[in-house]
Amino acid sequence: MSFELQVNGKARTVDAEAETPLLYVLRNDLGLAGTRYGCGLGQCGACTVIIDGKAVQSCDLPVSAAVGKNITTVEALGTDQALHPLQQAFIAEQAAQCGYCASGILMSVKALLDVNPDPDDAAIRAALDGNLCRCGTHSRILRAIKRAAKEMRKA
Amino acid sequence: MAQAKEAAPRKLPGSLETNRRLDRWITINADGTVTVTPGKVEIGQGILTALVQMTAEELDIDVSRIRLVPATTAVSPNEGITSGSRSIQEGGLALRHAAAEARGLLLERAAKKLGVTLEQLTVKDGVVSARSGGSVSYWELATPDLLAREATFDVVAKGHEEHEVVGTSLARVDLPPKVMGKPVYVQDMVLPGMLHGRVARPPGPRARLKSLDAKEVEAMPGVVAVVRDGSFLGVVAEREDQAIRAARRLARSAQWTQGADLPANDPRHLLTLKAETEVISEKGDPATAGARQFTAEYTKPYIAHASLAPSCSVAQWEGGKVRVWTHSQGIFPLRGDMAQALNMPEADIVITHAEGAGCYGHNAADDVTMDAVLLARAVPGKPVRLQWMREDEFGWEPFSSPMVVRLNASLDDKGNIVNWGHELWSHAHSTRPGGKGGVNLLAAWHLEKPVPAAKPGNPPLPGGGSHRNAIPLYDFPNQKVTNNLIRESPLRTSALRALGGFANAFAIEGFMDELAEAAGADPVEYRLRHLKDPRAKAVIEKVAQMAKWKANEKGDGERGRGVAFARYKNLAAYLAVIAEVEVGEVVRVTKLWGAVDVGQAINPDGVLNQIEGGMIQSASMALKERIDFDKTGVTTLNWEDYPILKFGEVPELEVALINRPEAPPVGAGEGTQGPVAAAIANAIYNALGARLRDMPFTRDRIVAALSA
Numbered sequence: 001m002s003f004e005l006q007v008n009g010k011a012r013t014v015d016a017e018a019e020t021p022l023l024y025v026l027r028n029d030l031g032l033a034g035t036r037y038g039c040g041l042g043q044c045g046a047c048t049v050i051i052d053g054k055a056v057q058s059c060d061l062p063v064s065a066a067v068g069k070n071i072t073t074v075e076a077l078g079t080d081q082a083l084h085p086l087q088q089a090f091i092a093e094q095a096a097q098c099g100y101c102a103s104g105i106l107m108s109v110k111a112l113l114d115v116n117p118d119p120d121d122a123a124i125r126a127a128l129d130g131n132l133c134r135c136g137t138h139s140r141i142l143r144a145i146k147r148a149a150k151e152m153r154k155a
Numbered sequence: 156m157a158q159a160k161e162a163a164p165r166k167l168p169g170s171l172e173t174n175r176r177l178d179r180w181i182t183i184n185a186d187g188t189v190t191v192t193p194g195k196v197e198i199g200q201g202i203l204t205a206l207v208q209m210t211a212e213e214l215d216i217d218v219s220r221i222r223l224v225p226a227t228t229a230v231s232p233n234e235g236i237t238s239g240s241r242s243i244q245e246g247g248l249a250l251r252h253a254a255a256e257a258r259g260l261l262l263e264r265a266a267k268k269l270g271v272t273l274e275q276l277t278v279k280d281g282v283v284s285a286r287s288g289g290s291v292s293y294w295e296l297a298t299p300d301l302l303a304r305e306a307t308f309d310v311v312a313k314g315h316e317e318h319e320v321v322g323t324s325l326a327r328v329d330l331p332p333k334v335m336g337k338p339v340y341v342q343d344m345v346l347p348g349m350l351h352g353r354v355a356r357p358p359g360p361r362a363r364l365k366s367l368d369a370k371e372v373e374a375m376p377g378v379v380a381v382v383r384d385g386s387f388l389g390v391v392a393e394r395e396d397q398a399i400r401a402a403r404r405l406a407r408s409a410q411w412t413q414g415a416d417l418p419a420n421d422p423r424h425l426l427t428l429k430a431e432t433e434v435i436s437e438k439g440d441p442a443t444a445g446a447r448q449f450t451a452e453y454t455k456p457y458i459a460h461a462s463l464a465p466s467c468s469v470a471q472w473e474g475g476k477v478r479v480w481t482h483s484q485g486i487f488p489l490r491g492d493m494a495q496a497l498n499m500p501e502a503d504i505v506i507t508h509a510e511g512a513g514c515y516g517h518n519a520a521d522d523v524t525m526d527a528v529l530l531a532r533a534v535p536g537k538p539v540r541l542q543w544m545r546e547d548e549f550g551w552e553p554f555s556s557p558m559v560v561r562l563n564a565s566l567d568d569k570g571n572i573v574n575w576g577h578e579l580w581s582h583a584h585s586t587r588p589g590g591k592g593g594v595n596l597l598a599a600w601h602l603e604k605p606v607p608a609a610k611p612g613n614p615p616l617p618g619g620g621s622h623r624n625a626i627p628l629y630d631f632p633n634q635k636v637t638n639n640l641i642r643e644s645p646l647r648t649s650a651l652r653a654l655g656g657f658a659n660a661f662a663i664e665g666f667m668d669e670l671a672e673a674a675g676a677d678p679v680e681y682r683l684r685h686l687k688d689p690r691a692k693a694v695i696e697k698v699a700q701m702a703k704w705k706a707n708e709k710g711d712g713e714r715g716r717g718v719a720f721a722r723y724k725n726l727a728a729y730l731a732v733i734a735e736v737e738v739g740e741v742v743r744v745t746k747l748w749g750a751v752d753v754g755q756a757i758n759p760d761g762v763l764n765q766i767e768g769g770m771i772q773s774a775s776m777a778l779k780e781r782i783d784f785d786k787t788g789v790t791t792l793n794w795e796d797y798p799i800l801k802f803g804e805v806p807e808l809e810v811a812l813i814n815r816p817e818a819p820p821v822g823a824g825e826g827t828q829g830p831v832a833a834a835i836a837n838a839i840y841n842a843l844g845a846r847l848r849d850m851p852f853t854r855d856r857i858v859a860a861l862s863a
Binding site for chain 2: 037
């Protein structure tokens with residue numbers, strides 16, 4: 001079946017079966033590999049994208065359910081020339097080890113900061129409840145998010 | 156005495172000893188860049204950045220000039236396995252000395268060209284200048300023959316006081332593309348015409364395929380091939396989602412023998428099995444009895460690496476030869492095992508490393524590579540990408556072995572330890588590819604012509620496997636340490652961060668707390684009084700100072716703090732930890748303090764990042780983690796079955812590095828596991844009076860310990 005999707009501000013047409021998870025359409029049909037597969041069950045958050053302003057795990061969301069909605073992936077966060085403040089802060093705080101969880105975490109936090117530019121520690125941790133990190137970089141990630149939020153409020 | 160006719164070649168530093176040609180490591184390019192080909196690989200630990208620093212330092216070039224080539228069996232030096240926190244000592248020291256020799260050769264050429272002596276030369280970012288005037292760059296001087304020679308060790312690397320790049324916290328070279336969501340992992344590889352594979356595993360390790368009706372699967376949309384070889388089953392399809400659906404259907408279409416004979420899941424099952432017993436340390440008279448005797452038994456369950464990304468590989472056959480991309484920690488041993496399993500020459504297999512997600516030991520990276528090669532063989536010419544599903548990874552990765560540690564000690568009338576006994580029971584901690592007399596690849600055991608596994612074993616002491624960190628660093632007058640190795644295991648076991656050091660250090664440090672209490676001593680002071688090594692004492696003193704530890708401090712029924720210490724492998728990183736816990740419905744670790752000494756810190760922030768990550772991971776394992784299985788197979792198959800510490804639960808961290816630039820650099824990556832678990836157990840005791848000797852520290856265990 002053919003589906004028309006709004007991805008990172010562009011209309012994209014893809015051919016896939018209706019129940020195919022959005023994740024595979026993004027990665028394999030649209031070449032947006034920044035959204036990662038971690039569990040396929042919506043438990044780890046590596047595949048998080050923003051759909052109509054909300055952080056959503058794309059690994060168990062059928063592509064048919066994403067039609068007509070605005071989908072944002074990590075590729076639209078910043079550009080090589082102008083990194084998003086969150087990306088800059090992750091580098092400044094060296095807030096990664098393997099980095100595999102980073103895309104999903106960045107998108108969960110972007111969705112949070114879009115509605116709450118000055119979140120406290122508890123709000124950040126709550127927004128990341130669906131994101132796992134196995135390397136144990138949590139404290140650096142929390143620090144990076146606070147740093148980015150501060151930068152973004154200044155801007 | 157007969158004189159040797161030729162002097163034996165000099166022993167070279169690190170992996171240079173086994174890969175002596177300089178051009179195996181470094182190439183100076185005419186375009187102003189330097190190509191570096193390490194055999195060690197990035198597994199999320201940031202090693203490449205440290206290797207860049209060590210190389211740039213000796214060459215006197217800017218770090219930005221270095222181009223790293225992914226390790227490949229085609230050209231890279233064989234550095235064995237990237238494991239055991241040995242990459243700095245092996246790969247780092249090799250590059251340090253290879254770079255120093257390369258610089259020496261370049262300076263010789265420069266001196267000739269400029270018509271001056273070596274003493275007159277200085278180097279800045281690859282430009283060699285003579286004091287008397289005139290300069291020439293590496294890029295002009297280098298020719299392909301320059302490094303086409305073996306290292307001599309005639310050139311001495313810089314002393315630490317000369318270091319300008321080493322010892323700084325250079326930002327990780329690999330992070331920017333990762334936080335930009337670029338396709339950097341093997342999971343992201345795309346080759347022209349690439350197909351997707353999935354495997355359908357048996358219901359358990361003993362089950363075998365009885366029959367299969369593959370017709371339905373073969374007719375599914377996109378399916379290109381169904382692969383069956385003995386009990387190895389898989390599918391290749393055009394689209395990834397098609398491969399997933401087809402593999403699920405394939406699993407349902409297969410009839411398996413059950414092989415339901417796994418024992419109950421209890422580490423103490425080890426005590427019932429036939430063991431190979433070896434006394435690994437004996438000192439004084441282990442029969443010495445002090446005034447008071449104590450015993451305790453500690454255990455650890457099966458635990459998983461549980462990398463965030465299930466393992467993945469891409470393979471392509473062409474004319475009977477295969478190229479494969481993998482996140483394996485050891486591409487050369489993997490090639491050897493694959494050649495045996497496929498009955499083909501090693502030269503016809505080219506394995507190239509591509510990054511995966513965080514790797515904490517022998518996970519399924521090697522297995523998925525073999526799987527991908529088997530699937531791709533069915534579609535010659537076509538690349539096949541295979542990523543295991545989450546349930547494949549949890550169900551089939553090699554686990555860290557369960558362990559039982561029994562300790563006994565005698566105290567004299569002053570409370571000092573006069574006798575110490577440590578006896579442990581464990582399965583093997585090393586079943587990586589490269590073993591002797593078999594093949595350590597999952598699929599190889601399931602083939603129609605199966606290749607048996609190599610004999611499971613342990614890396615030898617002093618590093619050790621199950622016996623890693625079993626010999627106490629404390630100075631006891633009488634001691635005996637006994638290792639009971641049970642090679643055959645219900646579930647496959649292999650290396651996971653710290654290996655046996657996790658359970659051994661957990662047990663030693665828990666027991667030290669028990670003995671300190673029996674002696675009426677403060678646990679910090681008690682440890683210090685039994686240690687001679689000044690660096691060991693220094694990290695304990697440092698962490699006590701950071702946490703404002705008060706002698707004999709007591710918890711309040713909810714909150715408590717505990718301390719622990721270990722030197723990883725008794726020869727690498729020193730780490731002391733203080734944990735603060737709050738016990739309500741569950742145990743919450745609220746803060747961890749750490750003090751670490753890795754000798755010379757090549758990249759101080761990189762060391763801290765490793766220690767911090769290890770602390771959180773160890774806390775997660777100690778509080779929550781356990782692989783479960785029934786008679787047939789593993790039942791912990793997803794993150795709900797196997798919860799790990801989440802953002803809402805992670806402790807605050809405060810870690811200090813005691814940098815010793817004058818001391819040899821040692822690995823940092825695995826030092827945390829035992830001490831953190833023990834510090835948490837000791838903190839729980841301090842808070843509640845409940846002594847937890849079995850991981851994980853669940854609510855049920857606390858309730859049981861309170862009523863004991």
